[in-house]
Amino acid sequence: MRTLTLNHDYAEDLTTFLTKLADVAVWEKLGSEASAEHIDPDTEMTVRTPMPKTELPSALASRLPSETELVEVYMIPGDVLGTDAEVRMTARAxxxxxxxxxxxxxHEVESATKLTAHAEISSSIPMFGAMIEQAVVPILQKRLSDRLQRFETA
Incomplete structure (x- = not known):
């Protein structure tokens, strides 16, 4: 298992940020297909994003279907009290x-939101899992970092 931590600051308050995260139209502006299911008071957001084979290691890309997509599921809290919240996310392709x-x-600080993403990447392949995880980490780091930056202007 590999871990990855990313940070990003947003100019909007926590409630506005969470509302944006649960908005299908925002995800569509970022080039993804999204659907929301409301589980009172939370929102489960499923986001599907095409994964071009050119972004993947060649050994992995050659074994994938031509139209691979990343499927992310976010559990967004709907009843946040105070200045802190936690969003859980799982992803697979x-x-x-x-x-x-x-x-x-x-964390909301002076009407701005500070995000820290802690991700664990794991592979189910015996013996070669560590190599696959190592190859995927830089790809995930770039994609997630780009998405965090683009999410601010969406």
Whole structure:
């Protein structure tokens, strides 16, 4: 298992940020297909994003279907009290033997939101799992970092 931590600051308050995170239209602006299921008071957001084979290691890309997509599921709290919240996220892609579990820690400071993402990347392949995890970490780090930056302007 590999771990990854990313940080990003947003100019909006925590409630506005969580509302944006649970908005299908925002995800669609980022090039993803999204659907929301309301589980009172929370929202489960499923986000599907195409994964071009050119972004993956060639050994992995050659074994994947031509239209691979990353499926992320976010559990967004709907009843946040105070200045802290936690969003859970899992991600997977069909044909890719890797699972991602993440916690997004959100803290409101002076009407701005500070996000810290802690992700664990694990592979179910015996013996070669560590190599696959190592190859996927830089790809995930770049994609997640880009998404966090783009999410601010969406």
């Amino acid at each position: 069909a044909g890719v033997p890797v699972e991602i579990d993440a916690v997004l820690e959100l």
